[in-house]
Each structure stands twice: as structure tokens, then as C-alpha cells.
Amino acid sequence: MxxxxxxxxxxxxxxxxxxxxxxxxxxxxxxxxxxxxxxxxxxxxxxxxxxxxxxxxxxxxxxxxxxxxxxxxxxxxxxxxxxxxxxxxxxxxxxxxxxxxxxxxxxxxxxxxxxxxxxxxxxxxxxxxxxxxxxxxxxxxxxxxxxxxxxxxxxxxxxxxxxxxxxxxxxxxxxxxxxxxxxxxxxxxxxxxxxxxxxxxxxxxxxxxxxxxxxxxxxAAILGHDADLLDELADAEFGRIAQVLPADGADPMEVSLPEETLRGLAPALRMRVLAKSVVVLGGLQPSQERLGAAEALLERKGSAGPVQMAGKVSAYRISRRQAVPQEGTGYGKLVLRRSV
Missing domain, CATH: 3.40.50.620 (HUPs)
Incomplete structure (x- = not known):
């Protein structure tokens, strides 16, 4: 062996x-x-x-x-x-x-x-x-x-x-x-x-x-092959849609995900992209409950957050009406941020 x-x-x-x-x-x-x-x-x-x-x-x-x-x-x-x-x-x-x-x-x-x-x-x-x-x-x-x-x-x-x-x-x-x-x-x-x-x-x-x-x-062995494929697809989506700040080699402090694009992903990929965002920021792999709470922010019902994830990472929603320095005005996105 x-x-x-x-x-x-x-x-x-x-x-x-x-x-x-x-x-x-x-x-x-x-x-x-x-x-x-x-x-x-x-x-x-x-x-x-x-x-x-x-x-x-x-x-x-x-x-x-x-x-x-x-x-x-x-x-x-x-x-x-x-x-x-x-x-x-x-x-x-x-x-x-x-x-x-x-x-x-x-x-x-x-x-x-x-x-x-x-x-x-x-x-x-x-x-x-x-x-x-x-x-x-x-x-x-x-x-x-x-x-x-x-x-x-x-x-x-x-x-x-x-x-x-x-x-x-x-x-x-x-x-x-x-x-x-x-x-x-x-x-x-x-x-x-x-x-x-x-x-x-x-x-x-x-x-x-x-x-x-x-x-x-x-x-477990059978599910492992399925999970590997889904993780590979989710990594590709994360690379395509996520904006990681800072991008100068320092430890990332924030991940921004465009709401409409994120909402359009299949649920299995959307949850993995959210989980990867938490891990990229140094947080722990979040539970399904925490991921569901972050995903609920996309429904635009009730609070805009923050939702505390595993570790010192929180998720919140920035509305289209809110000015965002990185993107300008008129842009809706889900932001995950690591607290210092």
C-alpha cells in the first residue's frame, strides 16, 4: 500500500x-x-x-x-x-x-x-x-x-x-x-x-x-470522485468571477462576488464558490448552515448582513444603489471580508 x-x-x-x-x-x-x-x-x-x-x-x-x-x-x-x-x-x-x-x-x-x-x-x-x-x-x-x-x-x-x-x-x-x-x-x-x-x-x-x-x-471513495469534479468546476468559476483584494501578494482581506453571476450558478457550484471565498480569506471550511445564511443574502429579503462565517470572516451584501470604491456606483455584489 x-x-x-x-x-x-x-x-x-x-x-x-x-x-x-x-x-x-x-x-x-x-x-x-x-x-x-x-x-x-x-x-x-x-x-x-x-x-x-x-x-x-x-x-x-x-x-x-x-x-x-x-x-x-x-x-x-x-x-x-x-x-x-x-x-x-x-x-x-x-x-x-x-x-x-x-x-x-x-x-x-x-x-x-x-x-x-x-x-x-x-x-x-x-x-x-x-x-x-x-x-x-x-x-x-x-x-x-x-x-x-x-x-x-x-x-x-x-x-x-x-x-x-x-x-x-x-x-x-x-x-x-x-x-x-x-x-x-x-x-x-x-x-x-x-x-x-x-x-x-x-x-x-x-x-x-x-x-x-x-x-x-x-x-466515500465513490463520492470523492464526484466531489473532485465539482471542486474543479467551482475553482474555475471562482477564478472567473471573484475579485480578491489586495491583489499585490499580501494576504487577501476581501473577496467580492457579483450577485447576478453568483445567483446564476448551479447551487452545487454556488455553495462551493462561497466556501472557497471563506477559505481564501483564512477562515475555516464553513458549515452548510452558514453557507445557507450567506446564500440567503442573494434573495434580497431582510438584512443585508453581515453573516458571520467560520473563522474571522463575515459576508454581507452591497446594493446596486451603494457606491463601491472598487467598482463605482450601481453595482450589486456579495462581499466576504476578513476582520483583523
Whole structure:
């Protein structure tokens, strides 16, 4: 799985490179990511890649620094090099602690990849994680992209274990005599994902059959292709109609979308263009509820906003009668702006 995803030889014929690319494993010390680190370390012995790791300390648990240090030591013992420990501070921006941790974690992984010149960052998500993501998307009434779950390869990130079950990563750790860390948060029923893992999925397996996890993961794979096409079309529409300010290389502060053109898009594209506008401004991926509230501004009924989106981004409507410095008078548009 790792070799196929990364384009490495699976025939037994190795092709050592003078300057092999660096792969980084994002490792929490848990069974999934530790097993991934051990499997990936094997490929480093063939000379086709170099393998390092990044351990992100979210400071969310007692002795998190000690856990990170012990994980780093175990990774170095497996032969991974370089191994970095990065401590992050969580910025709670309305999305909850899990969203804050995820944002901080990917920020740390992105920074490490840039500094070390890594070609790929590997993540240890399994088929069980994928099934949980699909159920969470259904429970939250999310759209196609959420129901598509996690992609095996997306940009810098790869997930070689999406076809493995969680029990198999535990078996790898036992076979290699590794000592994974078991995050107590994974047993905390206050988290919706934990309740899905320990209550909902076992119930569905008992009622619908043990293959329910595989079925949910297969649905995610099918929806992923649909979501990719819609995202590609929406990106093209965003590039065609959106005015991003400032346009001089500085961080964007505002996205303007012409109302009539936006209203004329198919709903699936219109919602994605709105969501992309929020993300371009540094906000979080907005919920369907927030997107619907922003879309309602196009109906020209009631308030002209602002509508607060996820993160420090708000949406409001500028009427055709209102003077707009960038466009002159007589122009109606939907504006999304990031607050400082």
C-alpha cells in the first residue's frame, strides 16, 4: 500500500537514488501512525526514499511533552531521520477544540515539510477513521466533500493505510514490539467521534453486518470522485468571477462576488464558490448552515448582513444603489471580508 501510493517499486527490484526524496510521517505515537512509521522506515533501507517524522505536541493532555519526547525516541530507534517535535498553541476560532487541534497540527506539518524539503507527508488514518468521518458528515448534514471523507492522496499529504483496519495497525505494533501511546481522548465520550467509534459503528455492524465499515469507506471513495469534479468546476468559476483584494501578494482581506453571476450558478457550484471565498480569506471550511445564511443574502429579503462565517470572516451584501470604491456606483455584489 505504501509503495503503490508513493510510486515505489513493488517487484522486488530496488532502484537506489543518489538524492532520494524525503518522506515525513506525521506521528502522534498512537498505534496507527507508529505502525505507519515502522512500515515506511523499511523503504528507507532500499535507498529509494529517506524517511523522517514530525511529532506534534498539542499540549492537550497532561505530560504531552513527555509523550512527544518518548515517541520521537522510538521513531529514531526505528531509523527515521530527521525527527522533529513541534509544540503548538491552539487558537480556538469557533470551530471547537478538535478543529483547533487539526488546524494547528497541519500548520506544524506544513512548516516542517517546507523547512526540511519533504516531498510528501504521510498520515496514519485507517479505514475505520474513514467510516467514522462519513458517519459524522451524515450526522452533521454536511455536503459531498465531507461525505467523501479523506483522500488517499491530496496535495502534500498521503494516507497509505486507508485500506487497513485499525486492528491491523495494532497487530503491526505487536509484531514489531512497538509501544504505542493510547490517547485518553479516544475514550472520552464527550467527543462525538468517540461515541461514533464505540457506540454507533458497533451497533450498525451488529444490525447491518460486519462489512458496514468497508461499505462506508467505499461510499466515500465513490463520492470523492464526484466531489473532485465539482471542486474543479467551482475553482474555475471562482477564478472567473471573484475579485480578491489586495491583489499585490499580501494576504487577501476581501473577496467580492457579483450577485447576478453568483445567483446564476448551479447551487452545487454556488455553495462551493462561497466556501472557497471563506477559505481564501483564512477562515475555516464553513458549515452548510452558514453557507445557507450567506446564500440567503442573494434573495434580497431582510438584512443585508453581515453573516458571520467560520473563522474571522463575515459576508454581507452591497446594493446596486451603494457606491463601491472598487467598482463605482450601481453595482450589486456579495462581499466576504476578513476582520483583523
Amino acid at each position: 505504501v509503495a503503490e501510493l508513493l510510486g515505489l517499486s513493488t517487484t522486488g527490484k530496488h532502484h537506489p537514488l543518489e538524492h532520494p526524496p524525503l518522506l515525513l510521517v506525521g506521528c502522534s505515537g498512537g498505534p496507527d501512525s507508529l505502525a505507519l512509521a515502522a512500515v515506511t522506515a523499511f523503504f528507507a533501507t532500499r535507498g529509494e526514499v529517506r524517511v523522517g517524522a514530525v511529532v506534534v505536541d498539542h499540549q492537550m493532555q497532561p505530560d504531552s511533552a513527555g509523550v512527544a519526547a518518548r515517541t520521537a525516541e522510538q521513531l529514531r530507534g526505528l531509523g527515521l531521520d530527521p525527527v522533529q517535535v513541534r509544540t503548538v498553541d491552539l487558537e480556538h476560532d469557533g470551530g471547537g477544540p478538535e478543529a483547533a487541534a487539526r488546524s494547528a497540527r497541519f500548520g506544524a506539518l506544513d512548516a516542517a515539510a517546507r523547512e526540511l524539503g519533504a516531498a510528501t507527508v504521510l498520515l496514519g488514518h485507517t479505514m475505520d477513521d474513514q467510516a467514522e468521518s462519513v458517519l459524522l458528515g451524515l450526522a452533521r448534514g454536511s455536503g459531498t466533500r465531507s461525505l467523501a471523507g479523506m483522500r488517499a492522496r491530496r496535495g502534500l499529504y498521503a494516507r497509505p493505510f486507508l485500506k487497513l483496519r485499525r486492528d491491523e495497525t495494532l497487530a503491526i505494533c505487536r509484531a514489531l514490539e512497538l509501544e504505542p501511546w493510547h490517547d485518553p481522548a479516544n475514550s472520552d465520550g464527550s467527543y462525538l467521534r468517540v461515541r461514533v467509534r464505540h457506540n454507533v459503528l458497533p451497533f450498525l455492524a451488529a444490525e447491518l453486518g460486519p462489512a458496514v465499515t468497508e461499505s462506508l469507506a467505499r461510499s
